[in-house]
Amino acid sequence: EAGVVQSPRYKIIEKKQPVAFWCNPISGHNTLYWYLQNLGQGPELLIRYENEEAVDDSQLPKDRFSAERLKGVDSTLKIQPAELGDSAVYLCASGSTSVETQYFGPGTRLLVL
Amino acid sequence: GESVGLHLPTLSVQEGDNSIINCAYSNSASDYFIWYKQESGKGPQFIIDIRSNMDKRQGQRVTVLLNKTVKHLSLQIAATQPGDSAVYFCAELYNQGGKLIFGQGTELSVKP
Numbered sequence: 219e220a221g222v223v224q225s226p227r228y229k230i231i232e233k234k235q236p237v238a239f240w241c242n243p244i245s246g247h248n249t250l251y252w253y254l255q256n257l258g259q260g261p262e263l264l265i266r267y268e269n270e271e272a273v274d275d276s277q278l279p280k281d282r283f284s285a286e287r288l289k290g291v292d293s294t295l296k297i298q299p300a301e302l303g304d305s306a307v308y309l310c311a312s313g314s315t316s317v318e319t320q321y322f323g324p325g326t327r328l329l330v331l
Numbered sequence: 332g333e334s335v336g337l338h339l340p341t342l343s344v345q346e347g348d349n350s351i352i353n354c355a356y357s358n359s360a361s362d363y364f365i366w367y368k369q370e371s372g373k374g375p376q377f378i379i380d381i382r383s384n385m386d387k388r389q390g391q392r393v394t395v396l397l398n399k400t401v402k403h404l405s406l407q408i409a410a411t412q413p414g415d416s417a418v419y420f421c422a423e424l425y426n427q428g429g430k431l432i433f434g435q436g437t438e439l440s441v442k443p
Contacts, residue, residue: 222374318380
């Protein structure tokens with residue numbers, strides 16, 4: 219069974235530029251999460267989807283971050299414009315039922331110059 | 332705010348020795364805890380979990396202990412191997428909101 223797929227794996231951009239990350243969850247998983255992980259820190263939830271509905275986006279900085287999961291499968295996370303402090307790893311996770319069970323993708327490492 | 336934290340940021344052990352990684356949590360209402368292993372360039376990987384109605388749970392070479400009195404969680408790895416080298420995170424599940432809260436992480440280094 220394929221795991222959670224994320225792309226790109228690495229992205230380097232200049233500040234004020236837009237950037238987008240893509241996630242393909244495990245087949246059949248209706249719950250999808252986006253996390254932010256700073257170096258040496260644990261992941262922090264940005265947004266959680268149940269199918270196509272964002273059920274928890276309280277931690278998403280909505281002035282520059284946006285996310286969508288139009289058909290309840292793949293998801294994209296966008297930052298516009300990117301700031302230096304956005305440099306981090308962006309992790310996607312998916313699960314089938316309970317929030318207890320989450321499978322993580324490899325992440326996208328973003329560097330903003 | 333509430334947080335989950337680790338006592339030590341790094342731990343170095345000899346191959347074959349046992350490892351103990353500790354974690355303190357602050358939310359007494361949390362009822363589910365997970366240990367994750369994260370290797371370089373990869374996402375966190377589930378190791379073992381425990382519910383608040385348990386004190387101990389064992390897996391293959393790993394044991395998680397939960398002390399609710401002092402809000403302390405530990406991960407024990409028996410006969411540590413070089414492949415165990417990684418960063419280990421504990422996470423707690425807030426019953427309200429159903430959100431996983433991760434701690435800072437402990438880097439385990441296994442010396443051959």
